[in-house]
Amino acid sequence: xxxxxxxxxxxxxxxxxxxxxxxxxxxxxxxxxxxxxxxxxxxxxxxxxxxxxxxxxxxxxxxxxxxxxxxxxxxxxxxxxxxxxxxxxxxxxxxxxxxxxxxxxxxxxxxxxxxxxxxx
Numbered sequence: 370x371x372x373x374x375x376x377x378x379x380x381x382x383x384x385x386x387x388x389x390x391x392x393x394x395x396x397x398x399x400x401x402x403x404x405x406x407x408x409x410x411x412x413x414x415x416x417x418x419x420x421x422x423x424x425x426x427x428x429x430x431x432x433x434x435x436x437x438x439x440x441x442x443x444x445x446x447x448x449x450x451x452x453x454x455x456x457x458x459x460x461x462x463x464x465x466x467x468x469x470x471x472x473x474x475x476x477x478x479x480x481x482x483x484x485x486x487x488x489x
Contacts, residue, residue, distance in 0.1 A: 384426065417453045424448075426479040429460060436467070442478070 383391060417452040427445050431438040443462045448455035459469045 413453055420455075421448070424477075426456060427480065429475040430478055431474060432476045433470070433474040436474070438462070438470075443468075443475075 381390070384442050386394070424445050425447055429443055429445060430444070431441050433439060441462060443460040446459045446461050446467065448459035456473075457469050457471055458475075459467060460475070461467050
């Protein structure tokens, strides 16, 4: 026959378990689930903070043709809304006016400090 294998751990049938054993099993699963969810939340928050760092303070140029703000430059001030993956961003025009547009309506301009390193 086949080589001797470790017998898989047999699970108890929930119908044969006491209330205390069931609660211990439920608590263990709940703890595992909470740990997994915490890891996902931490990762999502880190990605959001990196996105904010990348976007806030960046110069943009409005690229939506037909828009009254077309070709104007502005500075991103933050996301519009509570989404962790924002599609819309607030920006400040040189006139002092604050507006928001979809990410597809503008182009990020190179950072001032990046332009010197790119030309080198």
